[in-house]
Amino acid sequence: MTPLLHPRYWPTWLGLGLMRILAYLPLPMLAGIGSCVGELSHSLFSSRRKIAQKNLRSCFPSWSEEKTADVTRSCFRYIGQSIFFSAFYWWVDPNKLNQKVKIHNREEYDIALSQGKNIILLAPHFCALELAGIVLSQERPMISMYQNTKNRLVDKFVKDGRSRFDGILVERKEPLRNLIRLIRKGYPFYYLPDQDARDKGVFAPFFGIQASTIPMLGKFSAISKSVVIPCSSRILDGGKGFEVYLGSPIEDFPTGDDIKDTTIMNQTIEKMIESMPEQYFWVHKRFKTRPPGEPAFYE
Numbered sequence: 001m002t003p004l005l006h007p008r009y010w011p012t013w014l015g016l017g018l019m020r021i022l023a024y025l026p027l028p029m030l031a032g033i034g035s036c037v038g039e040l041s042h043s044l045f046s047s048r049r050k051i052a053q054k055n056l057r058s059c060f061p062s063w064s065e066e067k068t069a070d071v072t073r074s075c076f077r078y079i080g081q082s083i084f085f086s087a088f089y090w091w092v093d094p095n096k097l098n099q100k101v102k103i104h105n106r107e108e109y110d111i112a113l114s115q116g117k118n119i120i121l122l123a124p125h126f127c128a129l130e131l132a133g134i135v136l137s138q139e140r141p142m143i144s145m146y147q148n149t150k151n152r153l154v155d156k157f158v159k160d161g162r163s164r165f166d167g168i169l170v171e172r173k174e175p176l177r178n179l180i181r182l183i184r185k186g187y188p189f190y191y192l193p194d195q196d197a198r199d200k201g202v203f204a205p206f207f208g209i210q211a212s213t214i215p216m217l218g219k220f221s222a223i224s225k226s227v228v229i230p231c232s233s234r235i236l237d238g239g240k241g242f243e244v245y246l247g248s249p250i251e252d253f254p255t256g257d258d259i260k261d262t263t264i265m266n267q268t269i270e271k272m273i274e275s276m277p278e279q280y281f282w283v284h285k286r287f288k289t290r291p292p293g294e295p296a297f298y299e
Contacts, residue, residue, distance in 0.1 A: 038080025055286060071277055078235055122265065122269070127281065183220070210287075215262045228249060
């Protein structure tokens with residue numbers, strides 16, 4: 001195994017060192033730098049721009065081309081900001097972090113905790129997706145899943161950042177019984193479900209389009225006897241801070257039917273996206289896997 005101080009990792013050390021320094025800049029400055037990076041990416045990475053536009057046109061067919069283009073550009077700007085804000089989440093002093101975050105509608109989350117209920121937080125892929133898990137893990141250890149990266153140094157920094165407040169990380173390839181055991185011990189599970197599932201998923205509508213979706217939320221909820229609470233994180237304009245929104249537990253869930261449960265989950269995610277579509281991760285090929293006989297979604 002190559003030592004982390006090996007020359008092959010020196011460029012990574014340099015990049016991470018720069019990120020560490022940037023973490024201490026004022027948030028408005030980080031937002032400005034991130035927005036510029038996002039604008040540049042919007043111009044340079046035409047393939048990702050086309051993916052975002054295709055997703056938005058398909059999910060919001062009533063939008064004008066002008067609005068679709070504006071939301072696409074905003075999405076890239078927020079993605080750029082999220083790169084630099086990640087360093088802020090991982091390294092800045094906890095008091096400074098908490099001063100920049102406001103949590104809304106946490107009453108039912110607190111009630112569920114006080115009643116000793118197991119909790120799964122349904123956290124879609126918004127640009128500030130890491131924020132809520134990190135902030136809430138200051139109160140009690142929070143479980144999240146991760147996937148190892150090929151760069152061991154990046155992998156180490158990401159894991160250290162996400163677990164800075166005793167967060168519990170479960171690698172995606174670990175046996176699921178390890179995750180279920182932790183949920184049953186009362187640790188909330190911060191679950192990010194909305195990626196193309198390829199051949200491991202079931203097809204359920206997402207904004208009216210059949211999307212290959214991992215049908216695990218209902219199974220996790222049933223096996224661990226957990227309530228599912230929607231959770232989303234918002235980046236405020238101009239580097240003013242962040243907001244976390246906690247919803248009410250999903251009613252009559254799970255049903256025991258994979259398609260119904262996955263459809264309910266997707267509908268819940270749709271409602272969260274509609275409140276801030278520009279901050280959703282539209283550059284992902286969410287509809288890449290198609291039902292048998294359907295043509296390719298992305299050209």
